[in-house]
Amino acid sequence: MLPFGLWGDMVLDCLWRLTEESFWLHIFGDRLFNLLKRYFGNDVVLCGMLFYITPLLTAPFNTLVATSTTKFYGYWYSTIKVNQKEGAAYTALQSFIASQLGEKDFRNVEAKMVESTENKEFYDDRTGPQQAPKLELFPSEKNHEFYYKGHKIWVNIGKEAPSSFENTEMYGGQLSEVLNMVNQVNVMSITMRTRQTALLHGFMEEWIELQHRKKYGKMTIYKSSTSRYFGSSWIQVGTKAMRSFDSVFLKNGQKETLLKDIQLFRQRERWYAKLGLPYRRGYLLRGPPGTGKTSLVQSIASKLNMNVAILSINSQMDDELIQYLLRTMPYNSILLIEDIDHCAGFKNKPSKDSMDASPSSDSSGQPQLSMTGILNALDGVTAQEGSMIFMSCNNMDDIEPALLRPGRIDIKMELGYADDDQIRAMYYRFMDQDDTDADEPKAKAPSTSSSVSTESTLTDLADVERFVRAIPSGYVTPAELQNFFICHLDAIEVSPNPIQHIIDLIPAFLDTVKADRLHAEKHQGVDKQQQQGDKKEEGDKKEEGDKKEEGDKKEGDEEKTEAKAV
Numbered sequence: 001m002l003p004f005g006l007w008g009d010m011v012l013d014c015l016w017r018l019t020e021e022s023f024w025l026h027i028f029g030d031r032l033f034n035l036l037k038r039y040f041g042n043d044v045v046l047c048g049m050l051f052y053i054t055p056l057l058t059a060p061f062n063t064l065v066a067t068s069t070t071k072f073y074g075y076w077y078s079t080i081k082v083n084q085k086e087g088a089a090y091t092a093l094q095s096f097i098a099s100q101l102g103e104k105d106f107r108n109v110e111a112k113m114v115e116s117t118e119n120k121e122f123y124d125d126r127t128g129p130q131q132a133p134k135l136e137l138f139p140s141e142k143n144h145e146f147y148y149k150g151h152k153i154w155v156n157i158g159k160e161a162p163s164s165f166e167n168t169e170m171y172g173g174q175l176s177e178v179l180n181m182v183n184q185v186n187v188m189s190i191t192m193r194t195r196q197t198a199l200l201h202g203f204m205e206e207w208i209e210l211q212h213r214k215k216y217g218k219m220t221i222y223k224s225s226t227s228r229y230f231g232s233s234w235i236q237v238g239t240k241a242m243r244s245f246d247s248v249f250l251k252n253g254q255k256e257t258l259l260k261d262i263q264l265f266r267q268r269e270r271w272y273a274k275l276g277l278p279y280r281r282g283y284l285l286r287g288p289p290g291t292g293k294t295s296l297v298q299s300i301a302s303k304l305n306m307n308v309a310i311l312s313i314n315s316q317m318d319d320e321l322i323q324y325l326l327r328t329m330p331y332n333s334i335l336l337i338e339d340i341d342h343c344a345g346f347k348n349k350p351s352k353d354s355m356d357a358s359p360s361s362d363s364s365g366q367p368q369l370s371m372t373g374i375l376n377a378l379d380g381v382t383a384q385e386g387s388m389i390f391m392s393c394n395n396m397d398d399i400e401p402a403l404l405r406p407g408r409i410d411i412k413m414e415l416g417y418a419d420d421d422q423i424r425a426m427y428y429r430f431m432d433q434d435d436t437d438a439d440e441p442k443a444k445a446p447s448t449s450s451s452v453s454t455e456s457t458l459t460d461l462a463d464v465e466r467f468v469r470a471i472p473s474g475y476v477t478p479a480e481l482q483n484f485f486i487c488h489l490d491a492i493e494v495s496p497n498p499i500q501h502i503i504d505l506i507p508a509f510l511d512t513v514k515a516d517r518l519h520a521e522k523h524q525g526v527d528k529q530q531q532q533g534d535k536k537e538e539g540d541k542k543e544e545g546d547k548k549e550e551g552d553k554k555e556g557d558e559e560k561t562e563a564k565a566v
């Protein structure tokens with residue numbers, strides 16, 4: 001056996017044969033072979049030919065290699081470039097990448113001054129950061145690589161000028177060079193070995209979000225946007241200051257029950273996996289508008305450092321769109337499905353219909369939202385880590401029982417009209433200026449400097465009880481009460497007898513609430529009538545359709561019988 005092995009032996013053999021004249025004679029034939037031999041036998045001609053011809057011969061090959069390399073990278077790799085001019089997003093990405101690198105990358109570093117918000121649970125917009133700024137270090141090398149969620153990611157930071165300067169021909173192109181130099185900015189190219197740009201995009205959004213949260217301690221609120229023609233997507237409607245759990249007032253024991261359940265759920269991830277159970281928990285918050293359903297979810301998200309994704313089901317929604325939305329839920333978000341009982345798409349449909357139809361469509365052939373569609377979409381949410389699904393409704397009777405079964409809804413909670421405890425707690429929240437947990441309304445609370453007499457009397461126990469007794473328990477919503485305080489804080493602030501002043505305002509407040517209730521009832525009545533009308537119309541149409549179908553069938557049978565007879 002030769003030292004090169006079988007393949008090596010074959011290659012050597014080929015090379016050897018290439019040096020034999022008989023081989024070339026066989027390929028080119030007599031005349032051509034002799035001509036070539038004369039030319040290549042002359043060293044001058046040979047050198048000249050090599051000098052001029054080689055680049056020409058290799059050029060297509062070089063181009064081919066370059067094009068195929070670019071195509072290969074373009075096909076298998078995705079790159080997203082972020083310009084330094086993007087500001088906050090660029091810095092957030094830089095910080096995240098720095099957090100992923102090892103010690104050896106930090107020998108040569110760039111330092112930036114950043115505001116410190118560490119150890120601060122709630123960032124106060126009005127007073128600004130409370131701690132001294134700190135130095136954040138970024139590696140000054142331009143190429144980095146790291147693994148994120150099992151994917152290798154390459155980062156390259158280079159300088160680029162805006163493309164508008166590239167073709168400036170003035171002053172023989174020198175101006176263009178100067179402009180390029182002056183306007184060059186850092187551009188970060190982030191590459192990943194994947195064909196789905198969406199995946200890389202998702203990662204980057206996640207990093208920016210993480211950094212943003214770290215810096216400002218705010219949560220992001222996403223809302224679903226749905227259109228039959230343009231599809232559905234999640235839209236970031238803004239960031240919200242963290243809402244403290246203490247700023248939401250529920251009935252005695254409700255908050256504790258909920259918090260305990262959530263904490264247990266969060267601790268039991270492995271336990272769920274071990275038992276093969278889908279790691280998700282469903283909560284139904286029931287109550288009239290303004291009883292704190294959304295606020296409660298936001299405060300839970302704040303406590304768990306999560307975002308809130310609010311899904312509103314409307315007439316544009318169909319099975320496919322809801323499934324897509326729940327599959328592409330924003331990162332680290334609690335899902336809140338609002339007004340689940342108002343889902344006209346399936347609420348009025350008889351249960352059998354809705355369970356069978358998949359995919360469902362209305363009489364005009366348009367796809368519709370069916371119960372099966374909702375259930376499938378909800379069951380798919382398990383793919384998200386630690387899914388917590390909150391649904392809010394006003395009336396539980398309107399919800400399909402299939403949606404309420406344990407596993408889909410594990411805890412049901414009634415957030416009703418404010419009871420005495422809630423009224424008392426809200427009174428303290430708005431009137432007690434030492435309440436450091438109060439967030440939004442705190443800004444509107446009377447200032448200590450001008451309210452001379454307020455502080456001494458407003459939190460007096462007997463006065464508080466007088467206030468609580470003046471408002472019937474279980475009659476007003478916390479939102480109405482909050483509005484009452486906000487509207488009258490200024491007047492209370494300047495009043496010589498604030499507690500009497502606020503109690504005197506209560507009858508007018510209750511009258512307004514009563515008027516609002518009557519209006520809501522009227523509106524609901526109209527809605528119900530309309531729904532009944534729709535139902536009747538649908539029933540009539542169905543009946544007519546059935547009759548027509550029956551008639552057609554009968555006619556067909558008659559025709560068949562006639563044909564047979566003939």
Ligand SMILES: Nc1ncnc2c1ncn2[C@@H]1O[C@H](COP(=O)(O)OP(=O)(O)OP(=O)(O)O)[C@@H](O)[C@H]1O
Pocket residue numbers: 247248249250287288289290291292293294295296392477478479480482
């Ligand atoms: N239980 C509560 N504790 C504290 N504040 C509350 C409570 N309920 C309502 N509020 C206040 O009322 C306003 C509306 O509350 P929220 O949107 O949470 O009510 P909701 O029940 O979700 O209403 P809807 O059903 O209309 O969405 C918020 O500004 C919130 O601060």
